Amino acid sequence: MGSLDLPQASSFKGGSETFLRDVLESILKTYLRKNPMANTVWELIQSVDNEKVSYDHFFFRTFKVDGYGIDSLSSFFMDYGYTIGGRLDFPKKHVHVLWLSPPEIHIPGDGHHLGNGPLPRIVIAELLVDELSPESQEIIRKYLKPEGGKQAILSSTLGSLIWEKPTSNDFNQLAKESEYGAWALFHGYTLNHLAFAVHRLKHRFSDIKCVEEYFKEKGFKLNEDGGDVLKVSEDGLLLQVSLMSEKHEVEFADGVTETITASYIEFVQRLVLPEFKDVPGDEIKEFHRREGLEQASAYHIMESTRFTAQD
Template sequence: MGSLDLPHASSFKGGSETFLRNVFENILKTYLRKNPTANTIWELVQSVDNEKICYDHFTFQTLKVDGYGIDSVSSFFMDYGYKFETGIDFPKKKVRGCWLSPPDVHVPEGGHGLGNGPLPRVVISELRVDELSPESQEIIRKYLIPEGGKQAVLSSALGSLIWEKPTYADFYQLAKESEYGAWVLIHGYTMNHLAFAVHRFKHRFSDIGCIKVYLEEKGFKLNSDGGILKVSQDGLLIQMSSISEKLAVEFADGVTETTPASYIEFTQRLVLPQFKDLPHHQIKEYHRRDDFDANNANKIFESARFTSDT
């Protein structure tokens, strides 16, 4: 994908890890408050066998225009020790993405959640606005305020738009060309989705297939694009996501319509072949498949569908 020219990461200093964890906690609370179905699944996962959860990644969507793109989110996390890894292009969607690996932090035995568990990877994508039609570019640009991208992470934590709420006419017009762009226009920098680290579960949910059966029995809709269980080419990364619910939104012109909200994902990273003989209790995160898979990621995008399931 080429260099994104991101700044060098710094290491933790003083109490900054606590601050970073608090920011994640607030991003999570906002996401759960805005997405009732995701919240229900999140609560169910924890309730089964008192499961202690860890997160694989948090994902954000941005607009590459006037400082609102990937850098608007990545700069904050890189200031707290995150490191740029690799990028993925999605040419048909006019989107590119990257992921950031978390800094090394001490995780106590049994540490979990955002309080004292492993820090999640951060996945950020951006819509290449300058590749859209002039009409779509005009819609996006008329809402964005100068320097507003600097408030991206604060916006995510608060769940508030940086710009004024759009009209339904603008939202609908943009959605015809870019559902991705329309989603960001109405939801802003609210976290697009989180992913549980299935391989860190201890009990009934330690296999993603068991989670699939459980959620289907509970009546949740799962993203079936490319199969419900999306498997990387090497077979070592397995992902599954819910279908985002559609929630009523009141637009600036008084129209109320349902639009896709966020969804929730489950990610299982299998042990790399060279470590397959390690005793289970010795296996660490670095013994497992890292990175992401372009084909899987492209299918996961379809979880926030604008059209009805057939």
């Protein structure tokens, strides 16, 4: 697969940081408004963790067709200081993923709010439409008109589609080959999931095993794809847990009503790298911790929106 020609961006200038944070805050608010379960989880963490909520990453889904792919979102973030962190490929899903590192900024005080705390990584996936069957390609291209991807950020902040709502027949036909594609066709650029940074949280949620136990006790359905709730990277330094997506009853363009998956919540704990094991705990920064994503774990985490998972 050819590399993406994305320019590296410079750091913040002038009021850019404030604008970027406002955009991210709008995306977050839209996500919480549209997903009651996610909002409940967010409020639980905020209440238990003394309002010090911090995010590891925001994840978006796109289509690689007619300017709607990764670059339709990444170009905005890179204009405001984000840089390419790495890429992952998932051939079985026909999906390519790019993750972006946030710019280096001064963080005043001990703030953990999106307003003044560390900025989240941005993770953007794209469905490689050209690799799908002619039938699936036709469905997707019918909705995604040329040049529409330029409105990706606006769509994310508002939670609105920039193409026509699909019919139930198109949605279900596409879902037979790609549930990722069907999800993205209905939900568009809305936030697919947010991941809390467990290593930045305090009290009860400061360890991911405690997070797992807490939400099991509360009756939430956790992602067990791959055989385990806790996804551990090969080096043992990246730990991930996700809740299964909530389901919403929606109406399609043809008036048919069905229940489909919405967005979900993930928790990420990044352990300190071996070379920094002697750094005092109160001096640990993000660069001291395990960076990036893990191929196998990410594959299973994406199953959190599987329509037929663990019913």
